[in-house]
Amino acid sequence: MPVSSLKINAQERRITFHADMDSFFASVEVREKPELKGLPVVVGSDPKGGSGRGVVSTCSYEARKYGIHSAMPISQAYRLCPDAIFLPVNMKLYADVSVKVMELLKGFASKFQQVSVDEAYLVPGPEIRNFEEAALYALRIKDEVQKQEGITCSVGIGPNKLIAKIASGFQKPDGLTVVRPGDVREFIFPLPVSKIPGIGEKTAEILGSMGISRVEELANCDVQLLSGKFGKMGLRIKQLANGLDFGEVREKESVKSISRHGTFAEDTNDPVKIAGSLNLLIESVHNSLLKNHFLFKTITLTVRFEDFSTYTRSKTVPIWTSDLFVIKRTAIQLLSEFIGGRKLRLIGIGVTKLRGKDEKQTLITDF
Structure with a gap:
């Protein structure tokens, strides 16, 4: 299991976890059909021999080696790897596993926020006093998900939701990345701006036309220039590029x-x-x-x-x-x-x- 630990010490700030299941739909399918382990598995619509009109929902990491990724046309995925195992979406199965995983994660949290079928933020209780203890706690979480549900997850730990979210994707699959407050800029500045949640393809293209491709360049960009291009969003993306996120971990208003x-x-x-x-x-x-x-x-x-x-x-x-x-x-x-x-x-x-x-x-x- 890859672990990236950036200068963990006893310094404490608001410790936030982001847990993200690895290739969730495909991982559940492999759990149900162990003979598929190690094979390129694509979950989505029927490729129909390369003439299918649907898209890829998700795929295993073995399939990603062929260039296949989520939201890709299923016909293109078939052309990239015709020998892949193509499976239909079984949303009821994934939803059932999701409920169990989320209930397990809640048991580790004093505050919890599910944000999709396969990812959630959580804040541990006061017994976790620093980032070093948080790293050990995350290993327990990962171990329990593996033992109880037979799938792996990646966990990011940081001083806020933004950094935890970026960190969880840093060492996938089965990764753990811890970023303490003093290391935030060192961690995010070298990354492409597309790694910041909320900066999609179009926004990245506009930033690129401004000569901004890395987070550090965005963090140092004049806020007036950004506001002229993006309106109120300009200030927001500059804050994010500097690692600032004041959002709280909390349940959505609709109580589940x-x-x-x-x-x-x-x-x-x-x-x-x-x-x-x-x-x-x-x-x-x-x-x-x-x-x-x-x-x-x-x-x-x-x-x-x-x-x-x-x-x-x-x-x-x-x-x-x-x-x-x-x-x-x-x-x-x-x-x-x-x-x-x-x-x-x-x-x-x-x-x-x-x-x-x-x-x-x-x-x-x-x-």
Whole structure:
């Protein structure tokens, strides 16, 4: 696993992670069909012998060696590598894996923001005090994704979302790149401007016509000149080029889940203490459900042991409900697998597949 560690030390700033699954659709397909490992795999529409009209959704890193990439016409991908394994998009499978991965990542976060089916930002809890500890924490995250879901992810760590996002793509696949605050400019200045999120092909072309191709050149460009070309966006891209990003890690406004996690003061395998803590978390989740007028169908339990290994278990109930008893009973059932053995460090409970009480539905009250 490649690791780029840029002068990690105990200096702390706002530590932000960006986790990005590697070639997500293709990796899930290879997980499901191990015989495809090491082969060029292309997920997208039917190439129809080179006459297909669709595009590539994603492809394995073996396929990328032939020049294939996402959004490429499927006919062109076929011409580049006719012997590649072409598979149709199975969005239900990818969505199911995504839910599990995101729930796993949430267990490592005090703040969490999913930004797509295969990537998310997270801020660790106060127990992670510096960037050196953050690097070790990221290795645990990567290990859990690999062990539980059979795919790899790349993680970037930086003082803000911008740097974490760029860093996660720096050493793909299966990479870990840590950029501490004092190394931000050293890290981003040599990069092409296209590496800055939000600078697309057209913007890069305009910057190129201005003699700007590297981030350092953009960072040093007169803001008035940039504003004349891009309006309000001019100031924004200059800030980004200087590594400045004030965006917070937070859930999107549309609530997809409600969850609570708690870390024990001391690792414990005491079933009474564990059940008591779980009950408090459940009541907090239930209060949030009632406050927001939500019903749910899926309950997910998260446990983390003293060695930081983390597991999630979920169960979907047959009806939409907001019943506290349903959460408690299901949570205890899920917890039973983990009681009586190793000591727990953290426990969490969440509900997903939410819908508003006022949405049209047929609700059976007996359970």
